[in-house]
Ligand SMILES: Nc1nc2c(ncn2[C@@H]2O[C@H](COP(=O)(O)OP(=O)(O)O)[C@@H](O)[C@H]2O)c(=O)[nH]1
């Protein structure tokens with residue numbers, strides 16, 4: 001993207017539209033990592049060290065390397081082309097933070113739902129919430145090292161996605177694949193009826 005303005009500081013003057021995008025998903029699926037990979041501003045994270053009490057309710061066995069759990073939101077920003085800026089908001093996945101992400105999805109153009117192939121079932125709650133709130137979404141499988149590689153058709157079926165819901169694979173640590181997932185979501189949202 002050619003711009004006279006440094007995108008890490010300012011939004012380019014060519015920008016004519018902004019969109020709020022929610023990066024959603026269950027605990028430990030890679031939301032904070034994803035926002036950090038794509039954001040052109042230092043991502044804002046509100047993290048709190050996992051406590052003994054949280055260890056009882058969060059599923060930590062599959063993410064032993066994870067030492068913090070998000071209690072607030074992740075925030076990032078990314079230009080797409082010259083004219084569009086995405087504002088990314090990561091939502092905490094734990095059910096007890098549902099009140100927070102019900103607030104966060106207000107005004108969102110759409111959501112990218114990250115799923116962990118090792119626990120597809122953990123995503124049903126988030127998908128249901130987005131459907132109830134009528135927030136359009138795409139899904140990206142965050143392909144963790146050593147996790148099973150399911151054919152996308154199987155993931156589509158396991159998550160009971162609608163036929164038109166975009167589904168892709170990414171590595172939340174790797175910018176290019178995250179961008180591909182974001183672009184796929186944005187193109188999908190652009191094809192849907194324009195919102196007021
Ligand atoms: N191997 C691998 N690890 C990842 C990937 N994405 C995230 N992680 C790690 O998984 C843990 C959970 O990620 P995090 O972004 O904090 O998840 P969140 O709870 O959804 O925000 C962290 O230790 C990440 O470094 C990935 O694509 N591959």
Ligand SMILES: [Mg+2]
Nearest residue numbers: 031032069070
């Ligand atoms: Mg997080």
